Structures are given as structure tokens and as C-alpha cells.
Amino acid sequence: MLNALEVFTTVVFGVMVGVEFSVAFVINRILDALPGDSGQLGRAHGGRMLGAVMPVWYIASLVLVVVWAVAGRHRHGTGLAVAAGVLLLVSVIMSVLLLVPINNRGKTWTPENRPEDWKEQTNRWDRLHHVRVAVLIAAFALLVAALA
Template sequence: MQDVLAVVTVVVVGLMVGAEFAVAVFVNPILDRLPNDGGVEARSDGARVLGRVMPFWYIGSVVLGAVWSTLAWGDAGASLVAAGAALLVVSVVMSILLLVPINSRVATWSQEGVPADWKQQVGRWDRFHYVRVGVIVLAFTLFAVALV
């Protein structure tokens, strides 16, 4: 049972890392290069769609990590799993305190109604997101090492 949970956790967190990495490194930079601020509506739509999905993914990942950590307590690699789960908690706290407030504003934007400082706001979100991606990559790495 614990082995199945470990594999499921690594897969779920790995997919989340892949999605968040793609947003940070590929999707948002591409949107930012669209002419005439064409990426504003796409970012707004992304904020709405991902803003509904990602909380479940993040919280689910924390729960999986916490359960795996509890079941593995005392085993080899348990400290890696606990550290990975703690890093996922850090990513959730970062999201709530730093990213969600900006994301909530972005979700309401449209081409006809964006604030004058919209580029600064999405730039700030992107910088926080890069840090969050680093945190979840480290959590994933710890989980993967613990699995093997």
C-alpha cells in the first residue's frame, strides 16, 4: 500500500511540477510576446481556469505527501518525504499570501479593462511563481529520491 501511495504521490506532484514549469518557462513568456498586449485575455482566462483547478492539485499533493510521510515514519527516506511535504506546505502558503491575490485580479481583466500597471502586476506574479516552481521542484526531487 505504501509503495502505491509513494508512486501516486510522485506522479501527481511530478505532473503538477510539469504544468507549473510549463506556465513559467513557456506559456507566459509566449503570451507576453503577443502583439498589442494580446496575452492579457489569455492570462486572464488562464487565471480563471487554473485558479479553479490548482488549489485542489496543491492541497491534494500536500495530503498525499503528508499521508506518505506518516506511513513511512521511521523508514529509510522518511525524512526526505517529510521535507518534501513541508515544502509543498510552503508552496501553498506562498500561493495564498503572494500569488492568489494577484491571480484574482488578473482573472477579472479583459482587453477593455486592464489597469495601467498590469505589466508590473503580472511581472510580480511571474517572479513569485518562479520561486514557487523552485520550491515544488525541490519537493518533487525529495519525493523521487525517497521513492528509490
């Protein structure tokens, strides 16, 4: 049963990391290359859509990692799972304190109501998101190593 939990957790968390990586290095680059206001409108829509889904995914992933660490506390690799959980928690805290406030503003922007510094705010979100993705990749690597 623990093996199934470990695999399920790794898949759920791994797909989430893939989505975040894709947003950082594929989707946002595509949106930024669109003409006119299309990119900003696409980012606003993505902020609304992913802003609704990602909190649930992050918390579910964190809960799964905690359950894995508790259930497997006497097994080899549990320390790595705990370290992965700590990094995932860091990414959640970072999200709530730094990224969500920018996203909450950006998801309401239209070409008519966006602030003058909207590009600077978008660039700040991108930089912070890149750091978050790096933290998530490190956590995922630790989780995979815990399986070995």
C-alpha cells in the first residue's frame, strides 16, 4: 500500500511540476510573443484558470508527501521525502506571500484597466515563478530519490 502511495504522490506532484515548468518556459513565452494585447489577455485568463486549480494541487501534493513521510517513517528514503515536503512547503509560502498577490491583480487586468507598471509586475511574477519552479524541481528530485 505504501508503494502505491509513493507512486501516486510522485505522479501527482510530478505533473504539477511539469505544469509549472511549462507555464514558466513555454506558455508565458508564447503569450509574450502574441501581437497587441493578446498576451496580456491570455495571461489574465491563465491567472484566473490556474489561480483556481493550483492551490488545490499544491495542498493535495503537500498532504500526500506528508502522509508518505509519516506512513514510511521507518523506511529508507523518508528523510528525502521530508526534505521534499519542506521544499514544497517553502514553495507554498512563497506563492501565498509573493506570487498570489501579483496574480490576483493581473487576472483582473484588461487593456483598459491595467496599471502603467503592469509589465514590471508581470516580469516580477515571472522572476519569482522561475525561483519557485527551481524549488519545485529540487523537491521533485528529492521525492524521486526517496523512491530509490
